Amino acid sequence: MPLSVRIVLVETSHPGNxxxxxxxxxxxxxxxxxxxxxxxxxxxxxxxxxxxxxDVLAGAxxxxxxxxxxxxxxxxxxxxxxxxxxxxxxVDPRTCARTVxxxxxxxxxxxxxxxxxxxxxxxxxxxxxxxxxxxxxxxxSSLNLAMAVQILCYELRMAQDSESGVVxxxxxxxxxxxxxxxxxxxGFHQHLEAVLSxxxxxxxxxxxxxxxxxxxxxxxxxxxxxEINILRGMLAALDPRAQRRQRKHK
Amino acid sequence: MPLSVRIVLVETSHPGNxxxxxxxxxxxxxxxxxxxxxxxxxxxxxxxxxxxxxDVLAGAxxxxxxxxxxxxxxxxxxxxxxxxxxxxxxVDPRTCARTVxxxxxxxxxxxxxxxxxxxxxxxxxxxxxxxxxxxxxxxxSSLNLAMAVQILCYELRMAQDSESGVVxxxxxxxxxxxxxxxxxxxGFHQHLEAVLSxxxxxxxxxxxxxxxxxxxxxxxxxxxxxEINILRGMLAALDPRAQRRQRKHK
Numbered sequence: 001m002p003l004s005v006r007i008v009l010v011e012t013s014h015p016g017n018x019x020x021x022x023x024x025x026x027x028x029x030x031x032x033x034x035x036x037x038x039x040x041x042x043x044x045x046x047x048x049x050x051x052x053x054x055d056v057l058a059g060a061x062x063x064x065x066x067x068x069x070x071x072x073x074x075x076x077x078x079x080x081x082x083x084x085x086x087x088x089x090x091v092d093p094r095t096c097a098r099t100v101x102x103x104x105x106x107x108x109x110x111x112x113x114x115x116x117x118x119x120x121x122x123x124x125x126x127x128x129x130x131x132x133x134x135x136x137x138x139x140x141s142s143l144n145l146a147m148a149v150q151i152l153c154y155e156l157r158m159a160q161d162s163e164s165g166v167v168x169x170x171x172x173x174x175x176x177x178x179x180x181x182x183x184x185x186x187g188f189h190q191h192l193e194a195v196l197s198x199x200x201x202x203x204x205x206x207x208x209x210x211x212x213x214x215x216x217x218x219x220x221x222x223x224x225x226x227e228i229n230i231l232r233g234m235l236a237a238l239d240p241r242a243q244r245r246q247r248k249h250k
Numbered sequence: 251m252p253l254s255v256r257i258v259l260v261e262t263s264h265p266g267n268x269x270x271x272x273x274x275x276x277x278x279x280x281x282x283x284x285x286x287x288x289x290x291x292x293x294x295x296x297x298x299x300x301x302x303x304x305d306v307l308a309g310a311x312x313x314x315x316x317x318x319x320x321x322x323x324x325x326x327x328x329x330x331x332x333x334x335x336x337x338x339x340x341v342d343p344r345t346c347a348r349t350v351x352x353x354x355x356x357x358x359x360x361x362x363x364x365x366x367x368x369x370x371x372x373x374x375x376x377x378x379x380x381x382x383x384x385x386x387x388x389x390x391s392s393l394n395l396a397m398a399v400q401i402l403c404y405e406l407r408m409a410q411d412s413e414s415g416v417v418x419x420x421x422x423x424x425x426x427x428x429x430x431x432x433x434x435x436x437g438f439h440q441h442l443e444a445v446l447s448x449x450x451x452x453x454x455x456x457x458x459x460x461x462x463x464x465x466x467x468x469x470x471x472x473x474x475x476x477e478i479n480i481l482r483g484m485l486a487a488l489d490p491r492a493q494r495r496q497r498k499h500k
Contacts, residue, residue, distance in 0.1 A: 024397060
């Protein structure tokens, strides 16, 4: 079965890059493209740069938010040019491709690339299970967006091609259930934040970094759906509002 | 010593591809570019697409023939999109990069890419020690010229970095703090279980499997000491006994 991976381009400025990305994807056998709030699309320049990959463009889903683009995904990788103030699990494209091949067996998988100038925000980052960093020259690391798509898709194809016989040496874990989707993880984090605000652990003034740290802990764990249900059940039990209700009923 | 490899573009039709190739080279740390009879060069479009790599363009040597471009080279690789009627030693970009790294220790090395439409002629081919074939989808293998340069240079950088021990291929996460010790993790789980028993989520009768699942979630995340402190703080805030104490003090 061919590997299916979604490429998500967030707030792309140059339509030419969207077209070139579609072409890069198709040359490596990928077609699932999602565009989050592109500056200009559809656009003649995108079509021109797509060359023979206009079908990938035509099939691209345009959505308003990253969470919408990855809602059904169990594994989300973010492409990051910079190292972050808050370190996040980061791999090179080769390791990323092996992991994606493994995860794609039972889950929808997305690779997310941010806007050309600024890259992914911390908020986007908080939705990723892993970051992929393409090695580049320290003197000039200005990799074009579509070039990054090309390298990542090339590594996916190489991994897929070599998967047949070769054991990857990567971690295989044997999950009991499909991984929680991005929407399910979001639901959990909203629940967690609500409960933590209720008990005064999350304050309104500067909860940003703390929320991101909590996201990192649970994204690194990459819970499956059974586990998310356990965590949700745990939160429901811990919620002081629920406890007050219980006391009333006694 | 940084790896030195010459990229040779033969009879390139679109100046934009020359500029994009220069940028692709520079992002991966390469700067030796030779242009064999380019259709149009120098050219504003090339400069525009080169972005910050205009120094690579400015330093490009324009020559009339391939033999001139590779005269001083001890090892020449030709990029080939198609398989040839005349079989030639052909490798994938990864193997190519390893060979180039070896050869570049004592030789000038070039990688040659043909015109966009037609690729290398048999005559060009006859000057190459090896061909490199970039894997592509059988349905659509129309890889853009500069994209091919990007993939080849990326593989060279990966090979070079792994030779010098820069990348191990593994996960590089940059933790901010030492990982939590087994004792710290145990302490956290005892705390978690105490709080969850207090709110009735963990029952005495069969909590075994559930406790184990909770352990797995947090062990998989492998928290560091800062994170364990966050989690412990969270538990303290969620503990209904603490909340009751708080209410009393109000």
